[in-house]
Amino acid sequence: MSAAGSGLVRRIGRISLIAWAVFGFVFLFTPIVVTVIYSFNEPAGKYNYVWNRFSLAAWQDPFKYSELTDALIFSLKVAFVVTLLATILGTLMGMAMVKYRFRAKGLLGAVIVLPLTMPEVVMGFSLLTLFVTLNWSRGFLTIVIAQVMFSVSYVATTVRARIRGFDWRLEEAAADLGAGPLRTFGRITLPLIAPGVVAAAMLTFALSLDDFIITYLNSGLENTFPIEIWNLKRSRVPAQINVFSTSLLVISVLMALLVIWQGRRRQRSLDGAASGPAPA
Amino acid sequence: MPVHRLVEGFTRGEKPEGPEGNVVTQSTMSQSTPGASGLDPQQPVIEIDHVTKSFGEFVAVDDAHFSIGQGEFFSMLGPSGCGKTTTLRMIAGFEQPTSGAIRLDGVDVSRVPPNKRDVNTVFQQYALFPHMNVYDNVAFGPRSRKATKDEIARRVPELLDIVRLGDFAARRPAQLSGGQQQRVALARALVNLPKALLLDEPLGALDLKLRHAMQFELKRIQREVGITFVYVTHDQEEALTMSDRIAVMSEGKVEQIGTPTEIYDSPASVFVAGFIGQANLWPASVTGRSGATADITALGASLKGRCQSENLRPGTDAVLMVRPERITISTNHPGPTTQGVRGTVVDLTFQGPIVRLVLHAGDDTPIIANIDPDHDLPMLRPGDTVWAAWDATAASVLPASPDQPLTATDVVDEG
Numbered sequence A: 001m002s003a004a005g006s007g008l009v010r011r012i013g014r015i016s017l018i019a020w021a022v023f024g025f026v027f028l029f030t031p032i033v034v035t036v037i038y039s040f041n042e043p044a045g046k047y048n049y050v051w052n053r054f055s056l057a058a059w060q061d062p063f064k065y066s067e068l069t070d071a072l073i074f075s076l077k078v079a080f081v082v083t084l085l086a087t088i089l090g091t092l093m094g095m096a097m098v099k100y101r102f103r104a105k106g107l108l109g110a111v112i113v114l115p116l117t118m119p120e121v122v123m124g125f126s127l128l129t130l131f132v133t134l135n136w137s138r139g140f141l142t143i144v145i146a147q148v149m150f151s152v153s154y155v156a157t158t159v160r161a162r163i164r165g166f167d168w169r170l171e172e173a174a175a176d177l178g179a180g181p182l183r184t185f186g187r188i189t190l191p192l193i194a195p196g197v198v199a200a201a202m203l204t205f206a207l208s209l210d211d212f213i214i215t216y217l218n219s220g221l222e223n224t225f226p227i228e229i230w231n232l233k234r235s236r237v238p239a240q241i242n243v244f245s246t247s248l249l250v251i252s253v254l255m256a257l258l259v260i261w262q263g264r265r266r267q268r269s270l271d272g273a274a275s276g277p278a279p280a
Numbered sequence B: 001m002p003v004h005r006l007v008e009g010f011t012r013g014e015k016p017e018g019p020e021g022n023v024v025t026q027s028t029m030s031q032s033t034p035g036a037s038g039l040d041p042q043q044p045v046i047e048i049d050h051v052t053k054s055f056g057e058f059v060a061v062d063d064a065h066f067s068i069g070q071g072e073f074f075s076m077l078g079p080s081g082c083g084k085t086t087t088l089r090m091i092a093g094f095e096q097p098t099s100g101a102i103r104l105d106g107v108d109v110s111r112v113p114p115n116k117r118d119v120n121t122v123f124q125q126y127a128l129f130p131h132m133n134v135y136d137n138v139a140f141g142p143r144s145r146k147a148t149k150d151e152i153a154r155r156v157p158e159l160l161d162i163v164r165l166g167d168f169a170a171r172r173p174a175q176l177s178g179g180q181q182q183r184v185a186l187a188r189a190l191v192n193l194p195k196a197l198l199l200d201e202p203l204g205a206l207d208l209k210l211r212h213a214m215q216f217e218l219k220r221i222q223r224e225v226g227i228t229f230v231y232v233t234h235d236q237e238e239a240l241t242m243s244d245r246i247a248v249m250s251e252g253k254v255e256q257i258g259t260p261t262e263i264y265d266s267p268a269s270v271f272v273a274g275f276i277g278q279a280n281l282w283p284a285s286v287t288g289r290s291g292a293t294a295d296i297t298a299l300g301a302s303l304k305g306r307c308q309s310e311n312l313r314p315g316t317d318a319v320l321m322v323r324p325e326r327i328t329i330s331t332n333h334p335g336p337t338t339q340g341v342r343g344t345v346v347d348l349t350f351q352g353p354i355v356r357l358v359l360h361a362g363d364d365t366p367i368i369a370n371i372d373p374d375h376d377l378p379m380l381r382p383g384d385t386v387w388a389a390w391d392a393t394a395a396s397v398l399p400a401s402p403d404q405p406l407t408a409t410d411v412v413d414e415g
């Protein structure tokens, strides 16, 4: 093949790659954009499915439907507790898996990703069966248990990936200087693995707010935000749903940006680039 | 019983002994630096009492038994994997001895966790806290030990001054050069004023020039603070220049403990002789003994040497060791008072301050001599016949070692 020919092929390749990437982004963001736009819609009937006309009504009265508001508050409570528990548990698990050698380590590594790969329906039903067998009434507690169960896997795998390169001798150095285990963890280990832990916590929070199947199966009479939307669907879909969704979206994007920005700043200071090259 | 212990007993027999047998000897004191003048041989800071450490089947440290005196600069020297770091980590508390005891100021600390031991470590790659600036790194120790605010505010800058980093307190470790990081590690470990400072190859990551500068720095700092230093290195030159005493280790065993001069001039084993400096090591057999002098045959001649082991009886195999710089070359017979053999010049290499001369003795055993380039000999050429001579006191007779068989060319090079 001639040089010009192969150059052409390469150019076509590049253009089509860009085209596919653009298509991918459009595909990814269209539903989100639609959600945001429809929060400014004044639906003609009870269903906010068809564009009628621009209105700020839903934004001016976001808490109009109390069952929707209550569900959102309930979801935020669940997410908060789940994030706290799953982050603590998962971080300790992830650390143990990197730091120590033990007999079942390989097995544990395989088992811990199971909840990530298992169909949600299976997990949801297994838990439901368990709770029914134990004769536990379903509600806040069972939702939290169910969500912590799958979130722990995410946290443990995220933290594990982030602390692979952690220098454990820093812990020895701290102990050597007289710090007990708690001080060593609080002052040395935790600050250094914090980016991984924060990322895992944010992921957990989002997963908790978002989860439907497992939560639905184990929620009893309680309604989380996604369940409430599902319930409402039969009678009415108000634009307030879009308002809440848009708000959550904006908050999570801002938080993600904050984490990224913090991470960059911190990396710069760890690398010493902030004040120029190190003097000889 | 291992040979090295007998040898120690033997060489030490001529000197005043401490209570433990190998506590700081008189010769250490006379050699020691001004900062170590408060050295009290009766009161060892660290006692390693028959300590063995196994990892599964593998014995990393085998029955180590020695003690380290107040204010001493004590080195553990040996090739990689001989158990130096493991010994140091047992003193620091990161590993527990499988058997034996470790005492600090007479108190058994074998089962005391590192944060409750009054020793501090300078780690091999420094292990500075990357998210803290220099000041906070150094202040971490006193803060952990619940020192008062005033004390911290006084001691941290003091230590930063000692390591000459006063202007760098606000920097992060990543903003410092390797040598500066090294000083931070030093200040951080010294600020608690530990009973002993443990240093694991602290200069290993630095380039040669900086390493030499830091050797002086370390000695200066040790004199200034007067704290016992336990220094691990595989660099024999470093150990020889810095130490009050050296423990030479090999495969988990302590081969010899002594001052640099003792170890260099009177190595207890073939391993020590070969590991430290350059050495001619010639197969020999003992023909007689008179006190500390052994009569031997080696290089096809009847010779004498200082006997380094009680085990050397007439008829036993031995090794004759002479340092290349102790050999003089002459064209005439050196006279009856010195030791000497005839040899044929094989090779001559100019090496800056010395000329390295390789001879072959009558039985083709190589003899290496380092001679002054200004020697007043006629021009030597390969094939010339000369006399290689040395003082009987420069010759050591060592027990033959089955682990270290000598080959015809067994001359160990420096570095």
Ligand SMILES: Nc1ncnc2c1ncn2[C@@H]1O[C@H](COP(=O)(O)OP(=O)(O)O)[C@@H](O)[C@H]1O
Binding pocket: B055, B058, B060, B078, B079, B080, B081, B082, B083, B084, B085, B086, B087
């Ligand atoms: N935690 C451990 N588990 C198993 N073997 C070890 C461990 N630590 C050290 N060793 C082994 O012990 C021997 C001595 O190691 P080390 O004390 O680090 O030697 P050095 O510091 O003299 O190079 C080496 O062979 C090393 O592989």
Ligand SMILES: [Mg+2]
Binding pocket: B081, B084, B085, B086
């Ligand atoms: Mg080592």
